Amino acid sequence: MGMALSHTHPGAQEAQPVTVLGLESSCDDSAAAILRLNPDGSTQVLAERVVNQNSDHAPFGGVVPEIAARSHAERMDHLAREVMEEAGLGFDALDAIAATAGPGLIGGVMAALMTAKGLALGSGKPLIAVNHLEGHALSPRLVEPLPFPWLLLLVSGGHTQLLSVDGVGQMTRLGSTIDDAAGEAFDKSAKVLGLGFPGGPALEKLAAKVTDPSRFPLPRMLAHDKSCNFSFAGLKTAVKRSFDALESPDDTDKADLAAAAQSAIAAHLAERTGRALDMYAEQNPQGRVLVAAGGVAANRAVRDTLVKEAEARGFRTLFPPLKYCTDNAAMIALAGAERLRLGITDDLTVPARARWPLDYGAASDDPLLGSGKKGPKA
Structure with missing residues (x-):
């Protein structure tokens, strides 16, 4: 509108x-x-x-x-x-x-x-x-002069949405967060770990030093919900509780928890995007392109999971360059x-x-x- x-x-x-x-x-x-x-x-x-x-x-x-x-x-x-x-x-x-x-x-x-x-x-x-x-x-x-339509995952500090982009000013929402955005989950998790601001890139860097990726089992958000909507508020709380439960957290503890948080966010984004890809493909058999934009789209773990979901359904994935994601x-x-x-x-x-x-x-x-x-x- x-x-x-x-x-x-x-x-x-x-x-x-x-x-x-x-x-x-x-x-x-x-x-x-x-x-x-x-x-x-x-x-x-x-x-x-x-x-x-x-x-x-x-x-x-x-x-x-x-x-x-x-x-x-x-x-x-x-x-x-x-x-x-x-x-x-x-x-x-x-x-x-x-x-x-x-x-x-x-x-x-x-x-x-x-x-x-x-x-x-x-x-x-x-x-x-x-x-x-x-x-x-x-x-x-x-x-590139990408022809309409395409499926967009808009994922940033303030927004997490799935939209069918049918033309200039013509967008249809398939899913949206019901509470916090994915970028906020990254930033607040980083804040819990004492990583400073901006938190997303710092958390990704720390997560790369993980020693035990399965050490912190974080909840799967909206596990019984069959829509394309997102939720990240519970994950933020779970990260804080996991951190507070550590008696004297060291760098290894922080890296493992950072990796767990990043993995949970990426998995949730991928699951809901996969569902939206299925819905979108039924209506747009020719427009098989998934675009991920917004600052969180620069995260490598998020990108990798999205590519897997898209490739499994015959979609090409397009990420704007980093300077155009933010x-x-x-x-x-x-x-x-x-x-x-x-x-x-x-x-x-x-x-x-x-x-x-x-x-x-x-x-x-x-x-x-x-x-x-x-x-x-x-």
Whole structure:
């Protein structure tokens, strides 16, 4: 479901390249990029910048929204200028300016969107409000002009969803987490083990030193549930209980528990994705591609289990490069270019949104994570 203030204009720009400046600030990475979408669907990233805030949030063991928002506000206009200079382009060479308009930490989302609004107003270029999740959904097209449809596992610190990607703005939810995201399970497990922030990569590194992979039997989540939904809250609790039960945990203890947590997360993702692959194949016999995007898709154990599930069913697995798995502005510029090519733009009054489901109908009818005045969460 698109923004209420979006406009579709006749005469899509399919016969010529489309060049878009994209801005991203939905969590703790400030990013800007300039991308050119060619008529054949191929892309060129002409310039890109990503600045993380890891050192700002490390003392707190997680992202602090107020700190993130302030950092984004201080950086966004500078990053936009830097990519313009790197690409050697002026505003006259741009066809539009795109920015993440949600979902995410609302203070952060506002930084990119307000910067984009100012640039669009000053340059007279169209504004395109992009759903951050659609950026991830379309990110494989940064690698190749992948034809629709495909099955997407969107797996990050804030989101764990399975979606059929049928086109720009056309996504159908097959499954979603009913509590926490997989990335949060990685980060909170790492925090229990005292590994610092960001926790996911640190836990993966420690898990590689495992001596006894079966030492800590962690629970299988949603063992009797036959849907494609996920749950990670119980696993986080089980990891903490296992760690607290150790009298004087040493590095070997921590490595074995890290490996157990990683294996349990990967197995749960693979099981539910396998089920979704079966459902998807019945409806889309030709679109046999599984795309895994989001920061957790960079984890090697997760990748290996997903590849096995996909290959067993005759699916090709596509992982965007690491820099496009995590939050970035190239995917936002691409989503903006895809929308512009279809003639879709937004008013300068378009709002920032903390919640913005890709499949709004499913999220409204079956809000797995609840709903409220701001809309459904999932």
